[in-house]
Amino acid sequence: MSEKIGSSASSAQKNILLLIADDLGKNLGCYGAEVTTPNIDAFASEGVLFSHAFTSTASCSNSRSVIYTGLHTHQSGQYGLAGKAHHFVIFDNIKTSPAFFREQGYMTGLIGKVHVGPDYSYPWHIRNESTTRDVAWVADQAGDFFATAKTSKQPFFLTVGYIDPHRDMTRSRFGNEDVFDTRIKDIPYESSNVKVPNYINNIDESRFEFSEYYRSISRLDQGIGMMLEKLKALGLADDTLVIFLSDNGPPFLNSKTTLYDAGIQLPFIVRNPKAATKGIKNPNMVSYVDIFPTFLEWTGKTQNAPKGLAGQSIFPILERSELVPEDEWKHHIFGSHTFHEVTNYWPTRVLRTRRYKYHRNVAWRLDFPFSADLYGSLTWDGIRHSQPQGKERDIMVGGRKLKDYIFRSPEELYDLDSDPLELVNLANDEKWKETLMALRSQLEKWQDETLDPWLYRDGVSKRFIQHHLDAGMIVPDTFDLDLDNIRIR
Template identity: 55%
Template structure:
């Protein structure tokens, strides 16, 4: 391999596991499948949050959204931005002498925190044009002589601004072949209702993925044509799950268990079963280029490089837990929640569970939701979940994914699962303290913001929510005076 170590990071928008290489039977994705066949394909890769800007910020910073400040969408005048002090992939690699660039969708900010040297932001779904821009970047990098870090933010397969469209009615470069998927030929996943509107949208979603797949092929051909493929680490990833109810903006597996494909030019292809998190991406990039920040000296970034497990199936791995953090989608979509997931169980802690679960605008306007809300059934369902259980959730949710992969049967009150619940609660709280999460609540208040009062004698009842029937704090067991940040010992050695 060349002494230069280049990086190509390609990010799909709202793509779940609707890919041939991940077992989808009716959609054909030959270019992504070919890449997967030359790579380490991760079967248990998890976003920290199922929202576009937040998830991208986690990829670029190695920090969860409650750590990096990108609490919700960085769009329009109602926006969230990453904290000024946070170090990001474009900043760290630029400091290391890399030529950095981004094409297409950016959706994080501010620019000073994400200082890509070459920025060609656009809303185009013309993947041939994007590939031409990538080819230009590759050639300029060869001439420049520096190694490069190029990010491509594809807009597919995100919805467009119509009620059921995915950008398929536009005219594109003649190199792009239009998809021909129809409503009667799609797979309806279990988290989506099988209805005419859903089938129409899924067919359009497939056609958008079809265009994305061609774009991946165009870019990889350009990389090979410029002679840079043998010196380039290639990563293909998605920001969050499909833009349908029960998936995007939720922390159910449909929203956060996603494709991750990494091609190292010197490592054999394999399917890997480690549980990995998007907080591992930045340490992986830094490790690949030999950057000293691959292990964060401040111990704020808890992810670990994936390089040591590339080319390994991971069956006996210690990486068996992941965590997630969601607070906003749009600025009006406040619904903070946290999760921990291991091989079998998943625990959700919902902080604002008394609020209705909010709608993302594109899902509220969708034809699939229109079908659900006007269903003639006496008990309206969303996938396998009752409508009322989707909108009005408990403060805690515990699911046995081995027997209930769609997270429908809440086991929080099950006596036989009490020990599992206690264990996951403890691990989640340890992680929240380790990451200085201000949404670690007791008695309905942030323990982070009242920590100084607790140190001087305030008794905070050791219960999750405030109890208006028993408001007193003197006769209640109090929260212990636990440490925060790097002083907290992590309960496990997994991807935390």
């Protein structure tokens, strides 16, 4: 009976279901990790799994703003976290996807984590904000939303912001001691058998924390299965584009809050119900700025859509399992990070191609800051205390010296073919100067085109002195103020 009702009620609709995990890296079975995620794995087998999907910035609010606006953080104004004392929000003139699709007659909703602002820029019809990790409750709320949309015969755009697998407020846990619906099964991991990713130290503390992290991921996986079953039971799956992704990488050093690949190269799985082919592994590079344009193409709601979005729809390459020629699709992505917490100022811009990674660290004279959750973690505690410092041994963070993690160069250049962990900085190697200059030029061109305030000359924002430059003022062609050359004409 339900199948008949569902197939007749929404056959012309183009719905959107956006599922956002919190602090999840590529720690899923379908990405080759030894983590129990049968529901997400099954979802991937029904859609397209991208191997090279990137957020623009490895910070929760910032990344979500990129998803919702189709703009990099320096374009939208979401420079850092939205909540608590941080209070970063997008500019008033920015049109978000929830606002746009509401105008287009969609029933819009958010269940779970919001973490963006201001509220009036995100006018969801139903805003069911919650910090619960009870993914069964979340699925039930979504089921009610789906039923309401179906009854009203409205197309819908629902975002589900999961809390898992973010750290909780303790030093080492991931919400696993909470009380959950009996439909949720605890899937424990033995810390001694856990495989720790190679970007972080393999020590007792990290093995324990990853065992707890993986428990949280397996709970999330059950929630995804329940969510998709609700959609299917109401007969809406055949008319709903579903995207599953994470906002940023795992909450460990060398990942979250950095623009290293562990922080920004993330799970990204798309199920287009109209696709002819399933179970595709797509190697092409996509960015989170491409998500809003993808929604526009899926729905056909392109008239009066926001202009100047930074990305492009992924539909032209969605069902491709091979690399698309460069004249058909981009083979690079840009990243833009400025703040995490309000005290975590570390403006960085990044250009990543298939082979190279170029970082421009604008405030390189500052220490790289610790976010509160990473500083309080047992893994960091173990790193700083388990390795005695001295002339014979450096404290290491993964394969990187701690001092190189804290004190970074103005520029970083990595050959990812030989150095996927971004450990050997080639920026000062004369043999790589031509590559460095080409990538630097490409990044600065993008900064200029996107009106990035953090494109610096002589230690000051080029954008904010542009009127002086237009009037003929000449400044040294350097990133930073050079005390040996401070004259300005």
